[in-house]
Amino acid sequence: MDRGLSETQSGSEERYETVESTPKRNALGGKGYRILVIVLVIIALVVSALVLIFTSDPSRLPVNQASPSDRPTSVWTDPQTEWDADSSPSPDANASPTPNMEEVQAQNPIAARYTEIAEQKGLSAKNYEIVPTMYDSVRGQLMANPALPEGTPEALGPADAPVRVIVFSDYLCHYCQKLHEESWPVLEEKARRGEIRLEFYHYTIFSQLGSDKAAFAAHAAGLQGKFWEYSDLLFTEGATTPDAHGKARIAEDKLDALAQKLGLDMNKFHADMNSADTQNFVSGQTGYASSLGINATPAVIINGTYISGAYPSQLFENVIMVEKELLQDYPAAEQKAAAANNTAPAN
Structure with missing residues (x-):
């Protein structure tokens, strides 16, 4: 200097x-x-x-101000620490800011078992065959969140299925479209066979371009039993038109065209699309995603494992397989109980 x-x-x-x-x-x-x-x-x-x-x-200098609690933490990733604003930026040389991997695994036996199962099956995160899971306390919180009520258009498969897959998506998100094209058919088929419970959550991060209107329309179509078909059309055919700045924006006439293609009752479709119940439902799902610390789409939660981004369908199948086998050692009730025990290493 x-x-x-x-x-x-x-x-x-x-x-x-x-x-x-x-x-x-x-x-x-x-x-x-x-x-x-x-x-x-x-x-x-x-x-x-x-x-x-x-x-x-x-x-x-610019620093990352995000708290480690703002996002799920992986047991395969060293936990981050955060210094107090009034303390010295130089930590005590004799202090141990984070526990070693053995301590992390001992404090999180469920997550450690997930890792062990994946390794026994020869699955590698480096090869995009599997993803790390969360600390036991975070896993418990994710699994303890209530499922969508029976009859919700955005839910498919038995409510008591051993594995629940939650997908947070936006109809104007390009990677969500990629996920839909490459992985959605596999997930939907598993749900229709009763192997998983599949739940679609509207996370309208592009609402300034009208993605919230697309979500309203999809939910309205669902109230006529056509959510999955309408949602598929939104991803495959789209309902956008370029605005003055060249950005793709949702066009209501194109939303109508998709509804007509499915033979929906247009009066009911419009009434449901513009109803307070529909708009509150969609905004509630978006708020729920934000409360979990999710800040991008697509995002997927498979039981207690959080996945950010679009991956090949085989990765999702592998996580489902590992999560299902994990239930043999740690039943769902036991995993949910871990939410009350903050076993994640202290910051």
């Missing part, structure tokens, strides 16, 4: 000597020359001071 400052000062001194020896001094005149030199020296000193400040004070 001191070295950087001295080099900058040295550079300004060399520049001063060079200007002194050039014939331009006489052309500028003594007064003009002195002003030029003073300005150059001031600029060099200001730059030097800024370099010193930003390299010697880490608190002035």
Whole structure:
């Protein structure tokens, strides 16, 4: 740090000597020359001071302000720590800010067993065959969240299925479309066979472009027994038109066209789409996603495992398989009970 400052000062001194020896001094005149030199020296000193400040004070550099609790934490990822705002940015050299992997696994036997099952089956996260799971307390919270009530259009498969798959999606999200194209058929087929409970949650992160209207329309179609068909059309055919800035925006006439294609009662469709019940339902699902700390789509929760992003269908099948086998060692009730025990390492 001191070295950087001295080099900058040295550079300004060399520049001063060079200007002194050039014939331009006489052309500028003594007064003009002195002003030029003073300005150059001031600029060099200001730059030097800024370099010193930003390299010697880490608190002035941009830092990630997100709390570790803002998102699910994986037992395959070292837990992050957060220093108190009033404390020194240098931790105690003798302190152990995070426990080692053995301690983490001992405190989270359910998650450790998930990892063991995956390894026994030869599944690798590096090869996108499996994803890490959460701490036991987080897993318990995810599993304890109530399922969508029977009769909800966005739910498919038996409510008592051993594995519940929740998909958070937005109809204007390109990666959600990718997930729908590549993985949704497999998930839907498993739900129709009764192997899983599949729940679709509207997370309208592109509501400024009308994705909330698409969600209202899909729910309204669902009230006529056509949610899955209408949702599929939204992803495969779309219901957008370019706005003045060239961005794809949901167009209500195209929402109507999809409804007509499915033979829906248009009067009921419009009434349900614009009803307070429908709009509260969609906004409630979006709020629920936010409360979990999810900030992007698509996101998938399979029992107690959180998956962010679109992956090949085989990965979802593998997680479902591991979660189902995990229930043999840790029944759902036991896993849910872990939510009351904060076994995650303290920050």
